[in-house]
Amino acid sequence: MEQADQVIAKTYKRFPVVLSKGSGCTLYDTEGRSYTDFVAGIAVCNLGHAHPAITKAVTAQAQTLWHVSNLYYTMPQVDLAAWLVKNSFADRVFFCNSGAEANEAAIKLARKYFSERGQNHRFRIITMEQSFHGRTMGTLSATGQDKIKKGFDPILDGFDFVPFNDVAALRAKIGPDTCAVMLEPVQGEGGVRCPDSDYLKAVRQICDENGLLLVFDEIQTGMGRTGTLFAYQNFDVEPDIMALAKALANGLPIGAMLAKEQVADAFGPGAHATTFGGTPIVTAAALEVCKTLLEGKVIEQGRKRAEYFREKLLQLKKRHDAIVDVRGLGLLLGIKLNFNAESMVSQCMQHGFFINCIQQNILRFVPPLIIKEEEIDALVGCLDELLREKEK
């Protein structure tokens, strides 16, 4: 830890623990302690740690072919794209290496789509307050949180912000230069905020009426996290463009930007590229992840665990006035507390649980979808105990 603090960039405030091994929903540190993982690499390891089928797929691919340029065809990339197309609204996939890159590709495609139609002036994208879209210059400019942008002026022009769940504000913000609306179907980092019942349908309708593209950032909500393969399937609304990343390869770095044919068509040869995007090892891993999640019925199982977890949190809320809200969808769950809850993360760690705190007073729970009822019970018991002590 001391050496890390000397040689690694100071961008992360880390907890004093060195993790060395993981299996299922359990992580182990170098001191031999174990933890139940309700963070999962921030909604990345949806199948848990060291999943045997994924390890097998990666090992087999590592013994065969690691990397060639996108100048050539490789089978794992084609198979993954075909699977994603078959199981989503989209017709084409662009592969990259992270969430921010997937959103960058989405932003570029939205602009290119109108540029191809001789409407270069239409480049403005409406995004949401409290949104999170990434840390590159483009995606931090799209992000609706000042703390992410501080010190990086000039911020990229072309983003307008409206409050999430506010249909009238969205209508009012549309101008002659607007090309798209971009949002997370459920806001993750911004506070685990769900859309009101007809909000996403209204957004779709507004986009259609105004000829705007609808972009869903499903980097956190995708891959079974909210109880369906993609969150938009919960709301009966389809986007034109979607960004994926986090759980797509269960921990190997990958991003993907999916689009309908008519939109994807704006990206011709040379319009966009990346060296590592869709490389064989990562796409072989992702394909196995996809099959295990859907065909292996892990999403279905996760949905049941999510109902159980939510019920336990609602019961916990009844026992503690400090909990002012239980929120989220599927296994993207949060509880809002009426005090600064950051210290609860370390306290839970001391009791053998990893959890996450966002916006200072919201505890976020994003465990692997294979989390067991006993593991949920144990965490809720720990939270119960900690809150009881606090209330004394």
Ligand SMILES: *Cc1c(COP(=O)(O)O)cnc(C)c1O
């Ligand atoms: C994590 C996240 C990103 C950024 O992904 P990176 O891989 O860290 O670049 C963007 N949007 C959402 C909704 C996210 O949760």
